[in-house]
Amino acid sequence: MSEPFWVEVLDRHQNVVSRQRAHDGKMTIGRAYENDLIVDDAFVAPLHLKIGYDEEGVLWIEDLAAHAANTDESETVTRMLVNAEAGIRIGHTSLRVRTRAYAVPPALAVVQPKKVRFIDSDEGRGFMFGAAFIALSVLATWLTQTTEFKLANYLPIAVIFPLAMVAWAGVWALVTRIITSQAQFARHVLIVFVVLVAFYFIDVATDLMAYSIVWPAPQRWLPMASWAVLGALIYAHLAVITPRHRRLAGALVAIVTVVAIGAHISLRLESDRTQPQRISAQLMPTFLLVKAPSTPDAFFKDVDALRPRLEEASKKEPVSGGSGFDDYD
Amino acid sequence: MYNSPTLISRMFMYADFRALCLLAGLAVLGHASAQPPSPPPPSRNAIAAPPSSVSDAPISATAEAIYGDAKPRLLQIRTLLNAASQKSSTGSGFLVSEDGLAITNYHVVSQHAMEPQTYRMEYVSADGSRGKLKLLAFDVVNDVALVQLDKGGWSHFEFDPRALAGKLPRGEKLFSLGNPLDIGFAVMEGNYSGLVERSYGERIHLSGPLNPGMSGGPTLDGSSRVAGVNVAKSTSAEQVSFLVPAKYAVALLKRPRLPEALTGKITRAEITRQVTEWQNALFAALESKGFKPTANGPYIVPESATDWFTCGARTNADAKPKPLARADSAGCSMQNWLFLAGDLFAGNVSLSRTHFRTEDLNSFQFAKFISQNAHVRGDEVNPRRFTAPACHEDVFQADSDGKHPKLRVMWCATAYRDLDGLYNTTLLAITQDRSDEAVAVTMALSGVTYANAMRFAKRFLAELQVNP
Numbered sequence: 066m067s068e069p070f071w072v073e074v075l076d077r078h079q080n081v082v083s084r085q086r087a088h089d090g091k092m093t094i095g096r097a098y099e100n101d102l103i104v105d106d107a108f109v110a111p112l113h114l115k116i117g118y119d120e121e122g123v124l125w126i127e128d129l130a131a132h133a134a135n136t137d138e139s140e141t142v143t144r145m146l147v148n149a150e151a152g153i154r155i156g157h158t159s160l161r162v163r164t165r166a167y168a169v170p171p172a173l174a175v176v177q178p179k180k181v182r183f184i185d186s187d188e189g190r191g192f193m194f195g196a197a198f199i200a201l202s203v204l205a206t207w208l209t210q211t212t213e214f215k216l217a218n219y220l221p222i223a224v225i226f227p228l229a230m231v232a233w234a235g236v237w238a239l240v241t242r243i244i245t246s247q248a249q250f251a252r253h254v255l256i257v258f259v260v261l262v263a264f265y266f267i268d269v270a271t272d273l274m275a276y277s278i279v280w281p282a283p284q285r286w287l288p289m290a291s292w293a294v295l296g297a298l299i300y301a302h303l304a305v306i307t308p309r310h311r312r313l314a315g316a317l318v319a320i321v322t323v324v325a326i327g328a329h330i331s332l333r334l335e336s337d338r339t340q341p342q343r344i345s346a347q348l349m350p351t352f353l354l355v356k357a358p359s360t361p362d363a364f365f366k367d368v369d370a371l372r373p374r375l376e377e378a379s380k381k382e383p384v385s386g387g388s389g390f391d392d393y394d
Numbered sequence: 395m396y397n398s399p400t401l402i403s404r405m406f407m408y409a410d411f412r413a414l415c416l417l418a419g420l421a422v423l424g425h426a427s428a429q430p431p432s433p434p435p436p437s438r439n440a441i442a443a444p445p446s447s448v449s450d451a452p453i454s455a456t457a458e459a460i461y462g463d464a465k466p467r468l469l470q471i472r473t474l475l476n477a478a479s480q481k482s483s484t485g486s487g488f489l490v491s492e493d494g495l496a497i498t499n500y501h502v503v504s505q506h507a508m509e510p511q512t513y514r515m516e517y518v519s520a521d522g523s524r525g526k527l528k529l530l531a532f533d534v535v536n537d538v539a540l541v542q543l544d545k546g547g548w549s550h551f552e553f554d555p556r557a558l559a560g561k562l563p564r565g566e567k568l569f570s571l572g573n574p575l576d577i578g579f580a581v582m583e584g585n586y587s588g589l590v591e592r593s594y595g596e597r598i599h600l601s602g603p604l605n606p607g608m609s610g611g612p613t614l615d616g617s618s619r620v621a622g623v624n625v626a627k628s629t630s631a632e633q634v635s636f637l638v639p640a641k642y643a644v645a646l647l648k649r650p651r652l653p654e655a656l657t658g659k660i661t662r663a664e665i666t667r668q669v670t671e672w673q674n675a676l677f678a679a680l681e682s683k684g685f686k687p688t689a690n691g692p693y694i695v696p697e698s699a700t701d702w703f704t705c706g707a708r709t710n711a712d713a714k715p716k717p718l719a720r721a722d723s724a725g726c727s728m729q730n731w732l733f734l735a736g737d738l739f740a741g742n743v744s745l746s747r748t749h750f751r752t753e754d755l756n757s758f759q760f761a762k763f764i765s766q767n768a769h770v771r772g773d774e775v776n777p778r779r780f781t782a783p784a785c786h787e788d789v790f791q792a793d794s795d796g797k798h799p800k801l802r803v804m805w806c807a808t809a810y811r812d813l814d815g816l817y818n819t820t821l822l823a824i825t826q827d828r829s830d831e832a833v834a835v836t837m838a839l840s841g842v843t844y845a846n847a848m849r850f851a852k853r854f855l856a857e858l859q860v861n862p
Contacts, residue, residue: 208756208758208759208762209758209759209762210759211717211718211719211755211759211760211762211763211766212715212716212717212718213715213716213718215715279787279788279789281787347761347762347765348761348762348764348765348802348824349758349761350757350758350760350761350829351757351761351800351826351827351828351829352757352829354789354800354826356788356789357789358788358789358790358791358800358801359788359789359790359791360791361790361792361852361855361856364786364788364790364803365848365851365852367786367788368786368805368848368851369844369848370786371784371785371786371805371807372807372844374784375781375784375807375808375809375817375844376809378781378782378784378809379781379809379810379811379814
């Protein structure tokens with residue numbers, strides 16, 4: 066009597082969908098109802114495969130169809146030895162053969178599921194960061210309120226914008242649900258508000274650097290950082306949707322982000338050529354001013370250092386259009 | 395150039411380059427749009443007749459006689475685009491010698507002066523004859539130019555010696571001539587109202603009309619002698635016009651001539667030289683006169699001690715929605731715009747200040763309030779005319795003697811592309827010593843050398859003090 070073996074039908078994630086036992090040492094596979102294992106795959110022949118032992122007790126796979134049966138390594142064969150590790154592909158269906166000799170891994174220890182506290186769940190964290198973002202936004206609005214209080218000034222930042230962000234997370238959740246069958250709405254909400262809170266602090270930090278230590282460069286290039294933050298946000302959403310393709314998602318988002326930043330820089334440089342300059346810093350309470358004041362000599366030495374740059378620039382052709390006047394002479 | 399008080403007062407609030415340039419552009423009378431040519435005038439020989447008793451005659455009869463005498467000596471001056479042979483601008487001019495020397499405004503010929511290879515000039519006389527014009531000399535500061543007609547044998551004007559000596563009596567009847575809107579030569583009556591007061595430059599105040607296209611035309615006394623050259627009018631007031639005193643036209647006749655082969659580089663270098671020389675003298679005068687202290691709460695803000703500035707003020711007290719802090723602004727500006735080209739001006743000095751104070755805002759809110767209201771309001775910089783602005787920002791303290799507050803200062807400058815060594819600069823300084831009160835001051839200079847701008851700014855900042 067031959068050893069029994071099992072043929073397993075796998076899904077695309079290599080999970081077993083069904084398992085069929087061969088009782089008499091052989092099994093035929095195909096779409097026809099005369100087969101031992103019927104596969105509903107239009108690309109599979111009615112009588113496609115036969116698996117069975119030969120006279121020496123070796124398990125073989127034999128292609129019965131005009132179609133070639135392909136292994137996962139894409140070798141086209143008509144007859145081959147069964148390899149317990151390699152799968153078999155017929156049409157669009159993945160199969161795997163197991164014998165009694167196949168050693169299954171030891172059983173996992175049964176772990177009682179931990180009761181996750183609300184604050185440690187995605188829902189709890191999303192709520193916490195959302196509340197933090199709203200609180201920071203309201204605070205920022207209040208600190209820049211220079212006219213009498215109006216509720217209308219707070220509604221957009223405290224209600225409308227957070228709701229819009231939740232809607233954004235909802236769109237991502239919908240896409241996730243379609244692709245993975247699990248929406249993970251709370252995870253997407255958490256991602257949105259974590260990024261917004263992070264960006265809020267970046268914004269405050271650049272304002273502080275511009276005012277307190279008169280280093281306006283980070284603030285000046287904050288719009289470029291905004292693109293990077295948006296890219297990070299989209300990457301985080303994509304990583305939830307396709308955890309197995311994070312690198313690809315990351316590469317695509319990085320490319321789009323770099324293009325967006327490049328376009329922004331280009332527009333910014335063009336704007337810098339024509340727009341009048343203004344005090345770069347958002348003024349803050351004077352107690353936040355850290356930098357020691359320059360002396361008149363030091364300040365005007367720096368001012369004078371602009372002159373060679375301007376002289377040099379005046380000798381160059383303007384970027385757009387011709388020179389101011391005719392240059393025939 | 396002289397501008398409307400309404401627009402000027404708005405201008406003073408901030409150093410608004412666009413507004414200032416626009417104002418100057420509105421004020422000059424040349425550059426009328428293309429119009430049909432004027433019909434040939436009746437021929438009438440005119441000479442520098444001795445003064446007659448025209449004042450006894452009815453006014454209309456006097457004007458008729460003046461017009462009849464003057465018409466053969468008047469010119470319409472056109473600037474044409476070489477490539478298209480089409481009029482680009484028109485103005486007026488008048489003959490001052492038999493061999494064809496004529497006076498007009500610099501701004502009438504400015505396109506040719508700036509770009510002699512792109513634009514050429516021609517004249518149309520009262521009898522309809524046309525010919526080429528050559529630019530011999532110009533005075534950017536006083537806005538007069540000397541041109542040479544392509545032929546001689548002209549009757550011409552004489553200058554009024556009383557006008558040259560500055561002894562015209564106020565109220566004397568004057569007659570302005572020119573070709574307004576390119577619709578034909580015309581005479582308009584007005585009165586001499588003396589020199590414009592509180593001005594660094596000299597302009598005659600004419601109580602009478604001038605219209606676009608009359609720029610460069612003569613304004614005559616009752617004896618058909620030149621008292622001034624039409625140059626500008628107020629855009630917001632009636633019958634307020636301005637003339638270049640005749641002495642500047644006479645002085646131009648004695649100036650060295652430009653080279654025969656005129657190029658843009660030569661003319662632009664000459665423009666730069668004249669502007670630089672003028673503003674060197676201006677800043678020397680401003681600095682020698684110094685600043686007078688103006689109290690703004692505890693702060694002492696400098697204001698020019700000269701009377702060449704026109705000032706205005708405004709407040710936000712009536713603003714809606716009601717602000718929780720006061721911002722009272724005052725601005726002073728000199729009205730010495732030098733027209734260099736259609737979109738290029740020089741020579742302005744603007745100083746402004748805003749006093750901020752609050753009892754209701756916390757220190758964050760007050761800082762935000764200042765940020766919203768204190769800035770050098772500028773316009774887009776024309777990249778064909780100017781470089782991109784270069785700026786420097788820092789914390790500044792003129793002295794640690796307790797009288798000079800910490801300041802947040804930003805300096806920006808752009809260089810003129812075609813006028814080497816000239817810059818537009820802006821300075822904004824905001825006091826940083828209190829959480830409920832501050833002063834922001836601005837200084838905007840146009841067409842200055844960098845050294846003059848820095849020296850003036852340094853002096854200006856040193857004068858900004860606080861009562862301990």
